[in-house]
Amino acid sequence: MSESKAKQEKQQLKRRQFLAIAWGASLAGLGGGLLASLFKFIQPVTAGGFGGIVRAGRVDEFPPGSVSHIKAGRFYLHRLEDGSFLALWQRCTHLGCSVPWVEGENQFHCPCHGSLFDLKGEVQGGPAPRPLDVFPVTITNGEVFVDTGRSMQRSRFEPDQTTQV
Ligand code: FES
Structure with a gap:
């Protein structure tokens, strides 16, 4: 494998890792928001x-x-x-x-x-x-x-x- 091909694959891997982390963070934020809404809904009384x-x-x-x-x-x-x-x-x-x-x-x-x-x-x-x-x-x-x-x-x-x- 050429050195430039290896460098390209390494960059693609980093991009995929970044996207996975960003996706996970979005899901965690959405889940947190839903939990906060649910908590607010059951709290007012x-x-x-x-x-x-x-x-x-x-x-x-x-x-x-x-x-x-x-x-x-x-x-x-x-x-x-x-x-x-x-x-x-x-x-x-x-x-x-x-x-x-x-x-x-x-x-x-x-x-x-x-x-x-x-x-x-x-x-x-x-x-x-x-x-x-x-x-x-x-x-x-x-x-x-x-x-x-x-x-x-x-x-x-x-x-x-x-x-x-
Ligand atoms: S505000 Fe005037 S008597 Fe109470």
Whole structure:
């Protein structure tokens, strides 16, 4: 075999190796992308933040009568005495300030202009024009999920705004 023929075959071999490596890398990238998409598809129910479905916790973590601030979802989860759940958006219905729950007052007290809301989010005083907005709650396998992408305005509290266990 001539020296130039051997050199040519060596170059062809290198080209084939390069193509094989490039092909393998493309497949690995495609597989990784598919796995990432699948992971994203199965994750939103368990790891969402505000604007999506937020896992608040296990049902038994919320005793009847309690108010829990779920910071990641920007809402308060109130478990009523009858065991049902109500998710209240922390945003004041006056001008949008974040409204803290004040344990000592047993109410939500907006620091901006003094609006007051009771445990069910109904206005007790101040300039707020309507109760705190609510988010839909679902219970799945003993876990509480809140859809923070679907806020609902209301003029007063109604029992059908709550979710039974
Ligand atoms: S923003 Fe809450 S009372 Fe004005």
